[in-house]
Amino acid sequence: MGFGRTCAVALIGVEGVVVEVQADLEPGVAAFSLVGLPDKSLVESRDRVRAAVVNSGAEWPQRKLTVGLSPAAVPKSGSGFDLAVAAAVMGAADRIPPTALSGLVLIGELDLDGRVRAVPGVLPAVLAAADAGFRQVVVPQACAAEAALVPEVSVLGVRSLAQLIAVLTGAEVPFEEAQVPGAASALRGPDGAVTGLLLPAAGAGLLSSRTGSGATARSPDLADVAGQPAARRAVEVAAAGGHHLYLSGPPGAGKTMLAERLPALLPTLSRRDSLEVTAVHSVAGILPPGEPLVRTAPYCAPHHSATMQALVGGGSGGGPRPGAVSLAHRGVLFLDEAPEFSCRALDALRQPLECGHVVVARAAGVVRLPARFLMVLAANPCPCGRHYAHGTGCDCPPAAIRRYQARLSGPLLDRVDLRVEVEPVSRSDLLGSGGRSESTEVVAARVREARERAAARFAHTTWTLNAEVPGHELRTRWPVAPGALDLAERDLERGLLTARGLDRVLRVAWTLADLAARTRPGADEVATALELRTGVPRGVALPREERR
Numbered sequence: 001m002g003f004g005r006t007c008a009v010a011l012i013g014v015e016g017v018v019v020e021v022q023a024d025l026e027p028g029v030a031a032f033s034l035v036g037l038p039d040k041s042l043v044e045s046r047d048r049v050r051a052a053v054v055n056s057g058a059e060w061p062q063r064k065l066t067v068g069l070s071p072a073a074v075p076k077s078g079s080g081f082d083l084a085v086a087a088a089v090m091g092a093a094d095r096i097p098p099t100a101l102s103g104l105v106l107i108g109e110l111d112l113d114g115r116v117r118a119v120p121g122v123l124p125a126v127l128a129a130a131d132a133g134f135r136q137v138v139v140p141q142a143c144a145a146e147a148a149l150v151p152e153v154s155v156l157g158v159r160s161l162a163q164l165i166a167v168l169t170g171a172e173v174p175f176e177e178a179q180v181p182g183a184a185s186a187l188r189g190p191d192g193a194v195t196g197l198l199l200p201a202a203g204a205g206l207l208s209s210r211t212g213s214g215a216t217a218r219s220p221d222l223a224d225v226a227g228q229p230a231a232r233r234a235v236e237v238a239a240a241g242g243h244h245l246y247l248s249g250p251p252g253a254g255k256t257m258l259a260e261r262l263p264a265l266l267p268t269l270s271r272r273d274s275l276e277v278t279a280v281h282s283v284a285g286i287l288p289p290g291e292p293l294v295r296t297a298p299y300c301a302p303h304h305s306a307t308m309q310a311l312v313g314g315g316s317g318g319g320p321r322p323g324a325v326s327l328a329h330r331g332v333l334f335l336d337e338a339p340e341f342s343c344r345a346l347d348a349l350r351q352p353l354e355c356g357h358v359v360v361a362r363a364a365g366v367v368r369l370p371a372r373f374l375m376v377l378a379a380n381p382c383p384c385g386r387h388y389a390h391g392t393g394c395d396c397p398p399a400a401i402r403r404y405q406a407r408l409s410g411p412l413l414d415r416v417d418l419r420v421e422v423e424p425v426s427r428s429d430l431l432g433s434g435g436r437s438e439s440t441e442v443v444a445a446r447v448r449e450a451r452e453r454a455a456a457r458f459a460h461t462t463w464t465l466n467a468e469v470p471g472h473e474l475r476t477r478w479p480v481a482p483g484a485l486d487l488a489e490r491d492l493e494r495g496l497l498t499a500r501g502l503d504r505v506l507r508v509a510w511t512l513a514d515l516a517a518r519t520r521p522g523a524d525e526v527a528t529a530l531e532l533r534t535g536v537p538r539g540v541a542l543p544r545e546e547r548r
Contacts, residue, residue, distance in 0.1 A: 002061075004091025006101040007134065008084035009125035010069075010076045013320060013360075013367035014279050016121075016128025018105070020070045021081065023088035028064035034085075036069025039077040048079070048110050049086045056114035056162040061093040075365065077319055080119040083108035083138065086161055087168075100168040105129040106138040107147075114161040115176070118142040120285035123278055123292075126150045138164060146282060146292035149275065222261045223439040225254050227429030232258070234420040234532060236443050239265035240450040241511030242467035243504075244353065244375040244415065246338075246408075249422025251385045255378040258422075259301075259334040262376060265444045266297040266331070267451060273330045276370055280329055284322045298331035300324045300373075304340035311341075312348045313360050313369050320360040325352045325371040338377040339407040346412055349375070353415045356468070372468075377416065379408065417467065417504045418532045450514035466510045471503025480509065481522040488526055496534070505529045 002025040009016040019036075032046045054060050067085055069076050084106040090096040107125050109117040122143040127150055129137055136154050139147045144157030158164045159176035166173045225232065231247060235258050238245040245262075247255040269277060277294045281287050287294075302310060302324045309315060313323035324333060335341060352358045356372035381387040382401045387394040396404075413419070455464050457478065463469045488505050491497040497505070508529035509521035516525070531537055 002092040002094060004088045004093075004096070004098060004101065006084050006087045006091065007105045007129070008069075008081045009105060009107060009128050010074050011078070011080075011121045011125060011283060011319075012075070012365065013369050014121075014124050014283050014322070014326075015368075016125045017071075017074050018129060018132045018134070019074065019076060019081075021084040021088045022068045022070060023085070023092040024066045024068070025061055025092045026064045026066075030062045031064050033066045034069075035066065036072045037075050038069060038081075039075070041079055042076055042081055045079060045082045045085055045110075048082055048112060049089065051112040052082070052110040052114040052161050053086055053089065055112065056160065056165065058090065058095055058161075058165065059093070061089070065089065065092075075319065078119065078121075079109035079117075080107050080121070080125070082110035083116060083161070083164070086110060087164065090165065096165060096168050103134060104136050104138060105134045106164075107143075108138070108140045108158075110161060116140045116158050116160055116164075121279075121283040122146050123149060123275070123282045126153060126155075127275075127279065129153070142289075146278070146287065149278070149293055220257070220261050220264070221440045222258075222265070222443055223437050225257050225261065225437060226425050227437075228254050228258065228422060228425070231255075231420050231422045232437065232443075234418045235262055236265065236447060237508065237511055237515070237532065238262065238374060238376070238418055239443075239447045240515055241417075241454070241507060242374055242465035243417035243508055243511065244377075244467075246377045246379070246413065246416045246419040247422050248379050248381060248419070250424055251380060253422040253424055255422050256334075256336055259332070259336070259376045259378060260299075261440060262334075262374070263297045263299040263332045264440045265447050266374075267444075267448050268295055269297060269330060277330050280322050280326050280370060284327060286327070298328055299334065300328035300331065301334040301336060304335070304337045306341065306345065308342065308345040308348045311345050312352065312358050312371075313367070314362075319365075320362060320367045320369075322369055323358070325349065325358055325373060326369040328373040329370045331373060332376060333373045334376045334378070336378045338379045339404055341407075343407060343409065346407075347409055350411055350415060353412075375416070377408070381405075414498055414500055415504075417508050419535055420532065421535060446515060449517075450511065453514045453517070454510070466507045466514070469507065469510075471500075471506060474503070474506050474510065478510070478520070480506070480520055480526065484509075484521055484523045484526045486523070487530055491530065491534075497530075501533065505533055508532060 004023045006021050008019050008021050010019045034043055034046055050060055087096060087101055087106055091098055091101050107122060109119050111117055118140045122139055123146050126137050126147045130150050130153050135152065137147060138156045138158060141157035141159045144155050147155045162174050163176060234245055237243060239262060249255055274293055274295055277298060281294055311324045313320050313326055315321045352371035358369050358371045360367045382394060382396040383404050384394055384396050387396060387401055454466055458464060488497060488502055492502050509525040512525040512528055513521040
């Protein structure tokens with residue numbers, strides 16, 4: 001009779017729960033039972049683990065084997081438990097000393113030949129282990145850099161089960177060929193010895209110290225957009241304050257170009273935001289090879305045929321998965337041809353737009369996923385796209401135009417701060433006779449300065465952007481200039497503006513004040529914010545130099 005235990009992590013959304021993996025060997029007919037609410041992929045680990053142990057040169061115990069996953073009430077899915085199950089079985093068979101498994105968390109999938117394969121969700125799993133007090137984790141070598149992002153946790157990256165057994169028993173560690181290009185040099189030293197298996201807690205050391213905006217030399221430049229001064233200004237305001245944006249105009253006017261250049265205006269992610277975004281992308285399995293940490297604002301542009309589950313998250317196999325709103329967390333979600341999306345999918349965005357997260361409820365449980373993003377909607381004025389001026393040849397009947405525009409519901413548009421009509425590009429703008437527009441670098445510098453002013457104002461709060469601050473807090477703690485809200489209050493009384501709309505106008509006004517380096521918004525900023533929201537001209541704002 002033998003008993004062995006170690007630990008793994010079960011992922012529920014982007015949050016992890018430490019699971020104790022227990023292996024019990026008893027006399028009887030050779031059998032392998034796995035209990036503790038495993039899903040099908042986890043049940044199949046019995047065959048993977050048995051073959052991996054045998055092909056790693058170890059003897060499989062020919063007794064009755066029961067492996068339990070505790071707590072049993074937590075659903076467990078995926079192949080990331082393979083390594084922990086194999087280690088627990090080896091511990092029960094006295095192949096690995098129990099002291100070597102004490103305080104160790106193991107994550108990884110096993111191939112039949114004993115190689116350790118990378119699994120999604122390593123970063124949130126290691127974060128959960130660290131929160132539970134564990135300081136040593138074993139992960140696939142391909143995921144070691146990702147796991148080492150967590151401070152105060154030592155990471156052991158292995159390529160095979162044979163390597164793990166050798167490390168835990170003190171034997172000579174066999175060399176394994178790298179499964180990913182360029183990884184061999186990390187494990188084999190100049191003298192042929194195996195090195196670099198153990199990575200100390202890297203933590204903050206892996207975060208780039210690069211400053212400035214997220215723009216790179218290869219990023220599309222805002223100067224490529226011909227004309228569109230109003231739309232360019234709206235994009236700058238959206239980037240500075242984190243405001244949602246709706247671009248409406250004919251095909252070929254530059255709506256998609258503006259949206260694609262918006263992420264480059266956003267500053268580099270902070271360490272906290274980088275870990276949040278990386279955790280989501282790790283669970284989704286879309287982290288690029290060799291780049292364990294996401295440093296720039298993500299950009300997600302799903303096709304208009306995307307389902308509601310694809311947008312907000314869901315799915316049945318293995319539990320709910322992050323959707324587009326979570327993949328765009330701390331970045332930009334661009335919905336091109338927005339009226340072509342299903343109405344149910346668009347209206348499902350209303351909760352994450354308001355609270356910054358999405359709650360996916362299924363029979364197996366409830367998952368909370370982060371979803372604080374900057375949404376950009378782009379739409380044509382009608383099905384044919386030519387209903388923007390008289391004499392442009394629009395053949396759409398009025399009823400078809402109304403139905404098309406009504407596909408974007410009122411409650412959804414009420415959550416959009418900026419609504420801009422994108423005009424057709426003129427000949428002079430297209431041929432460049434009007435001069436080259438401002439580049440991404442120039443606009444990103446203004447955005448960065450505006451965000452710094454907002455961050456200084458919210459230094460002792462939980463908010464960092466104007467778009468995140470509740471309207472009540474803005475009205476009471478940071479009042480605008482006397483009489484500045486007269487126009488907005490008049491629209492509220494006439495029913496042209498909702499209470500939510502008034503709060504969003506106030507947030508945009510604060511962003512305009514930050515861009516203009518003013519201490520608080522005045523009537524000019526509020527009028528501009530109203531114009532950006534309603535499309536109705538409220539007077540021309542003074543130039544930035546005059547307002548200073």
